[in-house]
Amino acid sequence: MKSNAPPPELPGIAVFAKAPVAGEVKTRLAATLGDEGAARLHERLVERALATALEARLGPVTLWCSPDESHPFFQGCARRDAVPLRRQVGADLGERMHHAFEATPGPLLLIGSDCPALAPRDLHAAAEALRTRDAVFIPAEDGGYVLVGLARAALPSTHRAHHAARLSWLALGVSGHGADTGLDDLVLPGAPLLDVPTGGSTGAQAVRLAMQYLGVPYVWGGASPGGFDCSGLVMFVYSQVGVSLPHHAADQYNYGVPVSRDQLEPGDLVFFDGLGHVGIYIGNGQFIHAPHTGDVVKISSLNESWYAATYVGARRIT
Numbered sequence: 001m002k003s004n005a006p007p008p009e010l011p012g013i014a015v016f017a018k019a020p021v022a023g024e025v026k027t028r029l030a031a032t033l034g035d036e037g038a039a040r041l042h043e044r045l046v047e048r049a050l051a052t053a054l055e056a057r058l059g060p061v062t063l064w065c066s067p068d069e070s071h072p073f074f075q076g077c078a079r080r081d082a083v084p085l086r087r088q089v090g091a092d093l094g095e096r097m098h099h100a101f102e103a104t105p106g107p108l109l110l111i112g113s114d115c116p117a118l119a120p121r122d123l124h125a126a127a128e129a130l131r132t133r134d135a136v137f138i139p140a141e142d143g144g145y146v147l148v149g150l151a152r153a154a155l156p157s158t159h160r161a162h163h164a165a166r167l168s169w170l171a172l173g174v175s176g177h178g179a180d181t182g183l184d185d186l187v188l189p190g191a192p193l194l195d196v197p198t199g200g201s202t203g204a205q206a207v208r209l210a211m212q213y214l215g216v217p218y219v220w221g222g223a224s225p226g227g228f229d230c231s232g233l234v235m236f237v238y239s240q241v242g243v244s245l246p247h248h249a250a251d252q253y254n255y256g257v258p259v260s261r262d263q264l265e266p267g268d269l270v271f272f273d274g275l276g277h278v279g280i281y282i283g284n285g286q287f288i289h290a291p292h293t294g295d296v297v298k299i300s301s302l303n304e305s306w307y308a309a310t311y312v313g314a315r316r317i318t
Helices: 027-056 072-081 093-103 120-129 159-165 202-211 230-239 305-310
Strands: 012-018 061-066 085-087 108-111 135-139 145-150 169-171 257-259 269-272 277-283 286-289 298-301 311-316
Touching (some): 027 072, 027 108, 027 120, 061 072, 061 093, 072 085, 108 120, 120 145, 202 277, 202 286, 230 277, 269 305, 305 311
Parallel strands (some): 012 061, 135 169
Antiparallel strands (some): 135 145, 269 277, 269 311, 277 286
């Protein structure tokens, strides 16, 4: 029998972007690319984000501009892609995101332009998640977000707030890591895309679980999704794959088998600061951890000066 129920509303897509002013965008890359080169890279990333959003063929695509819509690059995007321009309003990113959600009726996916691996299939997965959940997130490597989606505007816009509000949310990964991003000529050394392991090993499962908690606040003594300390994150994640570990970094060092740094695999525990700190290795010289009070669960590099100087060793949990 044919259903009379209306089809589910497709979410709109808001692309957030700053005007490509030399010296004001991608400033950390200016030493390598120069101010003008960094601005051109920013333009290409925004263009790719718009192309991805349009290719997904979901709801309306809108380009949200900072500081306003007047820059010639934004005007060119509007003409080429036939997308409306909107001004970002608010004192900080959180306020600007909130305004965009409030100004958009119905469900909305909000993306930036700093993840060229984001693909239309990721947007479709997020849209599908919003059919049964209040919110969806794709965490970024720095503790922020690649995508935030809300089924309605009057909802918190971080997954930490969703934990507190007991709302239904889902954290996704980006399926396009390692795919052709069209930016091969602009790949910079020392900045590989994160390749989340897909195998069924205990370590790979632990990494995938830990990635769901990017952005959760550090809480001393914490060992739950409401807040973690370093060993609490390790203990909690491994408990979800059937491994019992103590809630103390130095004691966790007594578990598993030792692993040399050049043999690290995803899921290995990495220890620092005289066994005072622990994280979970995720590959590409990176690890996920809960650093300290005032910070959040995030990804760092073993080559960062403090971690390189205080590295103790690693253990593989089997």
